[in-house]
Amino acid sequence: MQVLKHFFDNNKNWAATIKKSDPDFFSKLANQQRPEYLWIGCADSRVPANEIVNMLPGEIFVHRNIANVVVHTDLNCLSVIQYAVEVLKVKHIIVCGHYDCGGITAALENSEHGLIDNWLRHIKDVYRFHQEEIDAQPSEKKRLDRLCELNVIEQVANVCHTTMVQNAWKSGQGLAVHGWIYRVSDGILRDLNVCTTGIQDIPLVQRIA
Numbered sequence: 119m120q121v122l123k124h125f126f127d128n129n130k131n132w133a134a135t136i137k138k139s140d141p142d143f144f145s146k147l148a149n150q151q152r153p154e155y156l157w158i159g160c161a162d163s164r165v166p167a168n169e170i171v172n173m174l175p176g177e178i179f180v181h182r183n184i185a186n187v188v189v190h191t192d193l194n195c196l197s198v199i200q201y202a203v204e205v206l207k208v209k210h211i212i213v214c215g216h217y218d219c220g221g222i223t224a225a226l227e228n229s230e231h232g233l234i235d236n237w238l239r240h241i242k243d244v245y246r247f248h249q250e251e252i253d254a255q256p257s258e259k260k261r262l263d264r265l266c267e268l269n270v271i272e273q274v275a276n277v278c279h280t281t282m283v284q285n286a287w288k289s290g291q292g293l294a295v296h297g298w299i300y301r302v303s304d305g306i307l308r309d310l311n312v313c314t315t316g317i318q319d320i321p322l323v324q325r326i327a
């Protein structure tokens with residue numbers, strides 16, 4: 119008995135459909151991956167990177183975690199950034215958050231959620247940095263929405279402050295870091311207009327000479 123048989127059936131159908139439009143698709147992919155984009159997004163099942171921008175396997179290098187957080191000491195995320203920037207030489211890093219993010223909502227609560235509370239502390243930090251602005255929002259929903267946006271903006275900064283990204287800029291490698299947000303309820307992606315393309319765009323104290 120094959121467990122989760124429908125997964126394997128779906129996969130066969132999916133592969134056959136792609137092969138029908140491009141018979142060499144998988145053999146070409148097997149030779150190498152050359153994505154131009156690194157996507158750092160939320161693990162939420164409703165925000166699958168490739169699907170929402172209609173891209174095929176091979177086009178986006180993806181890292182996802184709860185609430186799309188880029189932590190200075192997270193070897194997992196830092197390794198993904200290093201590989202994407204130094205080996206794949208991606209041209210764009212996209213931090214993509216989403217409204218109605220469970221991680222963001224949990225971070226604004228006072229209840230205990232177990233181990234994950236340690237991860238959510240990073241989002242509570244984002245709230246602390248922007249408390250005045252968030253508390254000035256007219257409703258609880260708007261407070262949450264703004265924290266979702268500000269969390270993306272903070273994580274864009276965290277990406278830009280890594281040694282990997284700064285070294286890429288120093289060596290003249292073209293690399294843009296973007297902050298986007300997706301709304302689950304309408305399927306639409308929005309640009310938060312915080313695109314950062316060089317060391318001149320980051321605060322002096324964060325620059326590594």
Ligand code: CO
Nearest residue numbers: 160162219220
């Ligand atoms: Co989320």
